[in-house]
Amino acid sequence: MFTTVTMMYTQRAQGDRHVWDVTPETRQYAVLCMWLGQFSFLICGGCTKVSILFFYRRLVEGTYSKRWTWLVWVAISFTIAYTIAFCIMLLVNCSPTEAYWRAFDIQYALSNSYTCLDTSAINAITGVCAAVSDVYAVALPCIITWHYAIPKRQKIALNVIFSLGFIVVIASCIRTYWLISKLITSLRNTMENNADSPSKTPAIRKT
Numbered sequence: 391m392f393t394t395v396t397m398m399y400t401q402r403a404q405g406d407r408h409v410w411d412v413t414p415e416t417r418q419y420a421v422l423c424m425w426l427g428q429f430s431f432l433i434c435g436g437c438t439k440v441s442i443l444f445f446y447r448r449l450v451e452g453t454y455s456k457r458w459t460w461l462v463w464v465a466i467s468f469t470i471a472y473t474i475a476f477c478i479m480l481l482v483n484c485s486p487t488e489a490y491w492r493a494f495d496i497q498y499a500l501s502n503s504y505t506c507l508d509t510s511a512i513n514a515i516t517g518v519c520a521a522v523s524d525v526y527a528v529a530l531p532c533i534i535t536w537h538y539a540i541p542k543r544q545k546i547a548l549n550v551i552f553s554l555g556f557i558v559v560i561a562s563c564i565r566t567y568w569l570i571s572k573l574i575t576s577l578r579n580t581m582e583n584n585a586d587s588p589s590k591t592p593a594i595r596k597t
Contacts, residue, residue, distance in 0.1 A: 391430045399423035414496070422491040428480055435520065436473030439527050440466055446530055458534065465526050472519040476512070483507050510572055517566035524562045528555035 399405035403420035404412045412420060447462045484490040489504035531552045535545060 391434055395423055395426045395430050399427065418491045418494040418498075421494050425480065425490050429477060432473050432476055432480075432516075436469055439469045439523055442527055443469065443530075446534065449531070449534060462530065465523070465530065468519075469523050472516075472523070476516050476519075479512055483509060483512070510569075513572070514566070514569045517562070517569040521559070521562040521566045524555075524559045528552065528559055 396405075399420065403416050403423050405420060405423065443462055443466045447459065447466075481487055484493075484504060484506040486504060489498075489502070489506060492498045492502075493504060493506070532549050535548045535552065540548075
């Protein structure tokens, strides 16, 4: 899904060029591809984590206490919940929804009224949720397999393999740090703008 959107972005929206080289006619299509890319990232990432967690559920089924099974189900529920929640946020981020990408068409922007939320806070919360889900998706199998009645050498080898997932965790933490930094910058700019003009609405931009 994400690969398809990337191909569309590259082939039809001049995604293989520098942003300054993108023609005005293709900008709204490029932003549409970016919007679909965010959907793809959420859905593909959520489905991947859920499939891994279902594998863990099968791993502990009949071998561990119900507490472990419930922990896996809580992780699955959390992943599904935040994936659905942020997909909905993408849909309602702008009113109307199409303004998310059509606002980059000058004719549309000048002849229509629309409202969009500032996505800095939403992106930061998404990053935190993704980082948390990455941590437990890696930590759970390490904890589970450590209690397996297998030779110590095999146990260490399994944990080393599962620990490779921490590379993803590190990448997710760096991404979250960057998103939070953007949020802080956005809030600082908002406070400075409100100090100059108290009548401005901090979380909404309206055209």
